[in-house]
Amino acid sequence: MITVEDTFAAFWRLALWNWKQCSPRVIGITGSAGKSTTTEMTASILKRKWSMIKTQGNLNTYSFLPSYLVRLSPGHQILLLEMGMKSLNNIARQCRVVRPEIGAVTNVGEAHVGSLGSLDRVVRAKQELIDGMRPGGILFLNADDPRSRKLSTHRFRGIVRTFGIRNPSDVRAHSVRYTARGMEFRVRLDKMDYVFRIPVFGVHNVYNALAAIGIARALHVPIRDIQEGLARFQPPKMRLQFVAGRGGRTLINDAWNANPTAMMEGLKVLKHVAGNRPAVAVLGDMLELGGLSRRAHQQVGRFVAKISPDWLVTVGKDAREIGRTAVSHGMNPSRVHHFSSREGAARFLQQLPRNAVIYFKASRKLHFEKLVRQLRAP
Helix, strand or coil, X not given: CCCCCCHHHHHHHHHHHHHHHCCCEEEEEECCCCHHHHHHHHHHHHCCCCCEEECCCCCCCHHHHHHHHCCCCCCCXXXXXXXXXXXXXXXXXXXXXXXXXXXXXXCCCCCCHHHHCCHHHHHHHHHHHHHHCCCCCEEEEECCCXXXXXXCCCCCCCEEEEEECCCCCCEEEEEEEECCCCEEEEEEECCEEEEEEECCCCHHHHHHHHHHHHHHHHCCCCHHHHHHHHHCCCCCCCXXXXXXXXXXXXXXXXXXXXXXXXXXXXXXXXXHHHCCXXXXXXXXXXXXXXXXXXXXXXXXXXXXXXXXXXXXXXXXXXCHHHHHHXXXXXXXXXXXXXXXXXXXXXXXXXXXXXXXXXXXXXXXHHCHHHHHXXXXXX
8 A cells, every 4th residue: 555645646646757658649639529539530540550548538638637647658659638628728737748749629619618708718728739739740720610710820830731621621521421321521632532431420520530530641641541440430429329219210319418519510410311201309408608508509599490300309498599599590389399307308209200310419417318218229
């Protein structure tokens, strides 16, 4: 038994000592949405060639960093970190320890506005990765994301590369299409077009894959290995996870967390996947949005009216605004139903057509995965 005055401080000392014995290449990935998926896509590619330690689940803030450093051994070649934060200076503190040589910002959005206070402060939080990278590093930014343009690279002493679809970029997808099992797209690399496939739906996941492709190319991974790594990627749980429901229904469990951008991207997937089958959107409160909350829920409501699913079901006090706005923008009121609890929503959903495709999205605190569990096939 080792007795210390402060266990956390001692654990940090041990982790830092171990860190100094190792010399892995460090990759840092942050962003308001998509960072977990991008991290897992990158890992699926890199693990084919290298030994690595990577972020587990959502344990991605400064306080969890020593748990990764202490597991490193001299045989590990890559430290792949998803860099999350709950406050300013969290990513900066991580970077002061590990100094990433490759970094990526997936996008800058509304997530954590409630805790940070404004979108400008969210930009500042993501800026911490750029400012904390090693000189001579390689940084990947989203060329299609308007808020990412607010990030400053003036003091960055390295190479800036971009990924995107609409705008010119270093890693640019074209011919993007839905397939029966996910997405297919082409990317021009080394003056040749290559086809990539990912076993998840949504154009937003193509952006995540482009960031992963860029990181892999920066490490000189052969294109064939990148293609195979992406094709075998296993998406994180509760991120557009397809589940067989009772009575032949299809459940799309996207219940890990929610912000307006991610919710609207998920609704696009619902519309594409449902096709001629009844489409049902089950949407709950989006939390941690602070003063932007009402406007954000209204934004989603307008989008729901635009794509016009067959039913809209909302759960929670804030989510009621989604339904109100959808109706005010033309959605049939008889197709909009609000419930104060998951149980009420579950009873209603069990009465819908047996071939329906049902999409679930809400903030983590609403635990929509429990609603999915009630409706899944035995």
